[in-house]
Amino acid sequence: MGAGLAGLACARELSEAGLRVRILEATDQVGGRVRTFEHEDGFLLDRGFQVLLTAYPETQRLLDYDALQLGRFxxxxxxxxxxxxxxxxxxxxxxxxxxxxxxxxxxxxxxxxxxxxxxxxxxxxxxxxxxxxxxxxxxxxxxxxxxxxxxxxxxxxxxxxxxxxxxxxxxxxxxxxxxxxxxxxxxVAALPAGGVQAMPRQLARGLPKDTVHFGTEVAAVEGRTVRLESGDGLEVPAIVVATEAPEAARLLEAEAAGDVQTESRSTTTVYFAAGRPPTDEAALMLNGTGAGPVNTAVVLSNVQPSYAPPGQALISASVLGNPPVSDDELEGEVRRQLRDWFGAGVEGWRALRTVRVDYALPEQAPPFLSPPMKRVRRRPGLYCCGDHRRTASINGALASGRAAAQAVLADRRAGRLA
Ligand SMILES: Cc1cc2nc3c(=O)[nH]c(=O)nc-3n(C[C@H](O)[C@H](O)[C@H](O)COP(=O)(O)OP(=O)(O)OC[C@H]3O[C@@H](n4cnc5c(N)ncnc54)[C@H](O)[C@@H]3O)c2cc1C
Structure with missing residues (x-):
């Protein structure tokens, strides 16, 4: 269950091996944390500022970079x-x-x-x-x-x-x-022309039709049965839990979820539209002062022109955590800081949206990566993947999904799945 990157990578590997796969996804879209909102005025707003690192081994293996039409930082x-x-x-x-x-x-x-x-x-x-x-x-x-x-x-x-x-x-x-x-x-760091959600969408297109069942929330795992919120039960030979860590810990509770790290980190992104970019640079701008809410800012449309309609610019400002102030207050503070960076023109920028992601990444303080690859197999027939099993990243999520699929295939070959 879960049509984030981990679940999609797992499903790809299993369906390529000839197995019939169903992904049960609680929401109405693929991507999980890797989502893109199409603003009515033609801007692409990712669900928080995020980038693809082109050197990731798993994205090199699974994604068609040319088709993604990457814009590079x-x-x-x-x-x-x-x-x-x-x-x-x-x-x-x-x-x-x-x-x-x-x-x-x-x-x-x-x-x-x-x-x-x-x-x-x-x-x-x-x-x-x-x-x-x-x-x-x-x-x-x-x-x-x-x-x-x-x-x-x-x-x-x-x-x-x-x-x-x-x-x-x-x-x-x-x-x-x-x-x-x-x-x-x-x-390099890069952004797809269709927004970051173009990555999970491309993966999903490689799956047989009707693999993903949207609006299907899993309530519990009971032996070989997946119990849905609707009350229905599905009996299957193998179950892969590909949700965020807290939900995985809940679903695996009865099956010793002890090594699932459930603490997390949040982030907030404030998006602005401008008539013209404050700089022509396609570089990340870092706050090297330690003061003010903005950690980094970037003119996204300089990196990937498709993020803004012609003749306009999209600027994102990233704030660490989820500040306990209203969106208006936060936007005001961010704007004041950016005015100091770019001058009075910032007053004319239009605030498009403030995106708060509460569960953005698992906490990764040591011993998070000891061992670097946490086990994905709980018992024959029950597996778990997601960015909490590897490096907390796009690469780690995809790698964990592939590892879970390989564990399913190994148990199947050994005759351990009913
Ligand atoms: C703002 C932000 C910035 C980031 N920046 C970067 C970056 O620059 N580079 C990078 O490499 N990584 C970045 N990441 C991390 C990266 O996005 C994640 O590590 C990765 O997407 C996690 O994928 P996943 O499949 O493990 O989990 P998720 O994407 O969380 O997918 C879990 C899926 O399970 C579904 N689900 C949950 N519960 C149930 C249920 N009970 N029943 C059915 N479905 C369920 C959810 O709806 C979701 O679709 C960022 C993340 C965020 C949020």
Whole structure:
């Protein structure tokens, strides 16, 4: 059950192996957390700011990037600090921006050389080896393992990784940091022309017709029976629970859900429309000051023009957590901060929507990735996948779905499914 990325990846693998699959999905769409809302004025608003990292092994395996018509981010960022933006670029992809990067007051020269060294050293080993290194927090790894200064940690890593981990204490597993840094070193961040939901939609198109049953909420798992909210029961040889962690823990309660991490992280995205973009950059802008609600901002339509109607711009501002203030108050605070960044033109921007995602990511403090691959098989006939089983990401969700499908197929081959 669950037509998020994990459930779709699992269903793809099983149906390609010739099994009949039914996905029971509580809502009316595929994608789960990866959804896109089409605003009546022609803007594409994702369910919170999120990106595809093109180096993800699972998306490379499962998605047709050409068909997604990806718009790519600049490989680097603009860091807001001391009243100005400072460029931090990947020198291998943007060599002409290397001098600006070296001059930026975002850390010492040694820090910048360490970024290059980390990028080089994290690219070399096999992915599996990255996950074998001792697990600590990202902050401890940055400081103690890589030797970064407080300056670059506070001005660059907190907002940059904070936007990915959805927390800026950097308490997230160092294994997640190594994985994410490797993905940025090997590929780029990108957005599909149809919004992020184009990814699950493409996966769903690869499934036999009528595989996904929408508006079908599962109430309980009872042995080999899936009990629906409607009261009906479906008896099946194998059940895969592909929901968010808290719902998985509830459904698996009777089946020892002990290792399902149910704590989570939230995020809020405020979308604005503008008559013209405040910058032509397709770069992520990071708040390197530690003050104000905005962690990152980006002109999405500079990255992917399809996100805004012709002649207009779409700007997103990301806030960590779910601030306990009204949408109007939050929008006002965000606008004040962006006015400071981009000038008085911000007053003329139209607020389109504030998107609050309460359950955005599972909590990923150590020992979240010990082991890095949590078991997906509960017993013959019952399996569990989702981003809480691997790295909490698009890649982790897809990988867990494939692993669950392989466990089903192995039990079937061994004659363990009735
Ligand atoms: C705002 C935001 C930003 C993010 N940014 C990034 C990013 O930049 N890069 C990245 O890699 N990842 C990012 N992520 C994480 C990524 O989106 C998730 O890790 C991934 O989508 C999780 O997929 P999933 O299939 O495990 O779970 P979900 O997408 O949560 O899917 C679970 C599905 O189960 C269904 N369901 C739940 N309960 C029931 C029930 N009882 N019966 C039937 N159906 C049920 C739900 O409706 C849903 O469709 C972000 C997430 C958010 C929210």
């Amino acid at each position: 600049y490989s680097g960022a603009l860091v807001r600090h001391d009243g100005a933006f400072h460029r931090v670029a990947d020198p291998f992809r943007h060599p002409t921006d290397a001098p600006a990067t070296l001059m930026a007051p975002i850390g010492s020269l040694a820090d910048k050389l360490r970024v290059g060294a980390a990028s080089w050293r994290l690219r070399r080993p096999r992915l599996r080896a990255l996950f074998a290194r001792p697990e600590t927090t990202t902050e401890a790894a940055l400081r103690e393992r890589w030797g970064f200064s407080d300056t670059i940690i506070d001005r660059f890593f907190r907002p940059f990784l904070g936007g990915i981990f959805l927390e800026n204490e950097l308490r997230t597993s160092s294994r997640m940091f190594a994985f994410v840094f490797r993905m940025f070193a090997e590929g």
